[in-house]
Amino acid sequence: MAYEGIVIAMFVAVLSVTLSALGSFVGMGMARQAYERAVAGSERQKKFGKVLILQLLPCTQSIYGFLAMLLIMFKVGLPTTLKDVSPTAGLAILFACLPIMICNVPSSIWQGKLVAPCGEFLVKRPEKSGKIIIFPLIVEIYPVLSLLATILLLKEIPV
Amino acid sequence: MEIIGLAIAISGAALGATLSGAASAIGCGLVGQACTGVTSEDPEKFGALLILQVLPGTQGIYGFLAMFWVMMKVGLLATPIELTLHQGFGLLGACIPMMIGNPISAVWQGKVATNGVALIAKRPEELGKAMIFAVIVETYAVLSLLVTILLVNGIPVG
Numbered sequence: 323m324a325y326e327g328i329v330i331a332m333f334v335a336v337l338s339v340t341l342s343a344l345g346s347f348v349g350m351g352m353a354r355q356a357y358e359r360a361v362a363g364s365e366r367q368k369k370f371g372k373v374l375i376l377q378l379l380p381c382t383q384s385i386y387g388f389l390a391m392l393l394i395m396f397k398v399g400l401p402t403t404l405k406d407v408s409p410t411a412g413l414a415i416l417f418a419c420l421p422i423m424i425c426n427v428p429s430s431i432w433q434g435k436l437v438a439p440c441g442e443f444l445v446k447r448p449e450k451s452g453k454i455i456i457f458p459l460i461v462e463i464y465p466v467l468s469l470l471a472t473i474l475l476l477k478e479i480p481v
Numbered sequence: 482m483e484i485i486g487l488a489i490a491i492s493g494a495a496l497g498a499t500l501s502g503a504a505s506a507i508g509c510g511l512v513g514q515a516c517t518g519v520t521s522e523d524p525e526k527f528g529a530l531l532i533l534q535v536l537p538g539t540q541g542i543y544g545f546l547a548m549f550w551v552m553m554k555v556g557l558l559a560t561p562i563e564l565t566l567h568q569g570f571g572l573l574g575a576c577i578p579m580m581i582g583n584p585i586s587a588v589w590q591g592k593v594a595t596n597g598v599a600l601i602a603k604r605p606e607e608l609g610k611a612m613i614f615a616v617i618v619e620t621y622a623v624l625s626l627l628v629t630i631l632l633v634n635g636i637p638v639g
Contacts (some may be wrong), residue, residue: 340528417492421499428503439517450524457513464502471498
């Protein structure tokens, strides 16, 4: 049994979860930093719950990356018995995961940039918080689409 | 079953969807930054600003649509058909408009729509004019999608 295909698939799985997590990490950091600058301590504590939700928005991308990793693992039979994956199939898995690897990073960073001014808004006008959260949510469409693309492309690759 | 052709076709479809989606995320982010600023001053303008923010978002949808087109072509939605390496590269080449034309237009549309946000902030009644400048950029994204669909249709497979 050859392991090249499995190695490529594992590499892809690790890369997709790492890159997504890295993007989320930067996005969340940006969201927090800018918010800290904008708002004083006592005000911040009052709005803790809502601001936490805002800060968690750039975090979803890393969860999608993790989901993609699980999908690849099930595809090559990692949890139970390994399937015989040819190097070409490994390559196909690599290409199918490009959406998760590439799209998640800029989208979470830009979502982080969008979330930052929202925190300030939340403190100034708490009654309109439903509106402001829509702007970063629009950016969320693309990580969801890329996860969907990866799922669809992975599904029928013959291994 | 030899699947190298299929793998190359998947790379084209995936890259087209990815790069378009990433560029759309950047475009929506650019406009969104201006939108959050204006909304915090005047929440009444929210509706008009939202329209401007979703304009650079269409490119991501086009990339996704092109991906579906390629997937239908190679039978990835049901049972994959056998492709030669050359057919795979043909499909990869057909997706190039989605990798270059679409992302660039998404980012620039974002920049134009950001200026549209400034226009709305000063004159809320001029939403139509602010949209038209951004929609002109949309033409080239639509043309890219059209080119990809026509090229994919023309490649003989199976």
